[in-house]
Amino acid sequence: MTDDDMIHCAEPGRQIERLRAxxxxxxxxxxxPWDAEQTHESLVSNLIEEAYETVAAIRSGDQENLREELGxxxxxxxxxAELARENKRFDLDDIARGISExxxxxxxxxxxDSNVGSTDGVLAQWEDIKRAEKGHEEKPYLHGVxxxxxxxxxxxxxxxxxxxxxxxxxxxxxxxxxxxEELAEVREELAKHQPGQPASPELQAEIGDLLxxxxxxARKLDVDPEVALEGTNDKxxxxxxxxxxxxxxxxxxxxxxxxxxxxxxxxxxxxxxx
Numbered sequence: 001m002t003d004d005d006m007i008h009c010a011e012p013g014r015q016i017e018r019l020r021a022x023x024x025x026x027x028x029x030x031x032x033p034w035d036a037e038q039t040h041e042s043l044v045s046n047l048i049e050e051a052y053e054t055v056a057a058i059r060s061g062d063q064e065n066l067r068e069e070l071g072x073x074x075x076x077x078x079x080x081a082e083l084a085r086e087n088k089r090f091d092l093d094d095i096a097r098g099i100s101e102x103x104x105x106x107x108x109x110x111x112x113d114s115n116v117g118s119t120d121g122v123l124a125q126w127e128d129i130k131r132a133e134k135g136h137e138e139k140p141y142l143h144g145v146x147x148x149x150x151x152x153x154x155x156x157x158x159x160x161x162x163x164x165x166x167x168x169x170x171x172x173x174x175x176x177x178x179x180x181e182e183l184a185e186v187r188e189e190l191a192k193h194q195p196g197q198p199a200s201p202e203l204q205a206e207i208g209d210l211l212x213x214x215x216x217x218a219r220k221l222d223v224d225p226e227v228a229l230e231g232t233n234d235k236x237x238x239x240x241x242x243x244x245x246x247x248x249x250x251x252x253x254x255x256x257x258x259x260x261x262x263x264x265x266x267x268x269x270x271x272x273x274x
Contacts, residue, residue, distance in 0.1 A: 019074070020092055023082045040083055047076045059230070105129060124164075141165065152225055155215045168220075175217045182210040235273075242269040 006014070006021035026035040050073045057066040078092060085091040106129050108114035109122060116125050134144075145161050146154030162168065169175050189203040199207075218225040246265035247257050 016092075019078050020082070023075075023078050027082055027086070035079075038079070038083070040080060043076065043079060047080075050076050059227070105133070127164075150226075152211075152215060152229065155212050156219050156225055159216050159219050163219075169216070172217060172220050175213060175220055178213050179210070179217065182206065182213050186210055239266060239269040239273075242272075 003021040003024055006018050007025060009015075009018045009021075023035075026032045050069065054066070054069040054073050057069040060066075077095070081090070081092040081095055104111045106126050108129075109116040109125070114125065116122055142158060142161055146157040149157065159168075169178075186203070186206045189200065189206050193199065193203055215225045218228055243262050243265040244254055246268065247254060247261065250261070252261060
């Protein structure tokens with residue numbers, strides 16, 4: 001079947017081939033100018049956006065939206081594979097082969113003779129095999145952990161990995177006390193801050209320390225800090241929408257409203273949620 005035939009193929013089991021043929025045509029001469037201009041680098045923001053939209057679909061519980069967002073995310077993989085194929089680096093088959101072989105190697109309790117049976121044992125075995133494969137035995141223990149992740153997720157991963165070798169708080173009491181300590185240090189630097197001026201490097205560092213230890217508390221309680229923060233973001237969005245609607249009923253625009261007027265509707269929205 002030619003690429004032109006494959007583009008219109010509706011056969012079950014051949015839709016990945018169809019998607020690959022479509023992407024090839026989009027990038028070919030006479031295809032789409034925008035697609036033809038893209039590079040690995042130019043598509044980074046698209047990849048991140050699609051990943052986060054997929055996460056949002058999962059959290060919403062909307063299966064139809066999840067199907068659509070997973071398709072958008074798959075498109076990013078196929079797009080990058082096509083770029084690499086054009087440069088004779090690798091293609092989609094190479095990507096699939098690589099992850100397939102990795103899964104077999106790192107699951108010797110399924111595909112070989114390892115006797116690991118518990119989840120903790122499986123995870124420890126995975127890390128041991130990973131470090132051996134990448135030649136990290138002589139590198140720092142935290143080498144490469146969280147590479148490329150947003151800072152909040154990276155902090156959680158670093159803390160979790162350090163905790164595996166015992167570098168961890170025994171309980172949440174010490175973490176809570178550390179939060180108080182870090183907050184006091186933020187206040188100390190804040191007292192030196194001049195309104196209207198950029199935050200000093202010291203103040204930025206103390207705020208970073210505070211965020212790091214709060215993330216550690218979330219990890220210790222098995223709370224995903226990203227999920228927790230996203231929940232607060234959603235709550236803020238909902239309440240601010242109610243502020244805007246309430247002001248509109250009062251005949252006031254957001255631009256003309258005072259902070260006191262906004263607070264009235266904010267408190268109403270907060271009380272309504274209780």
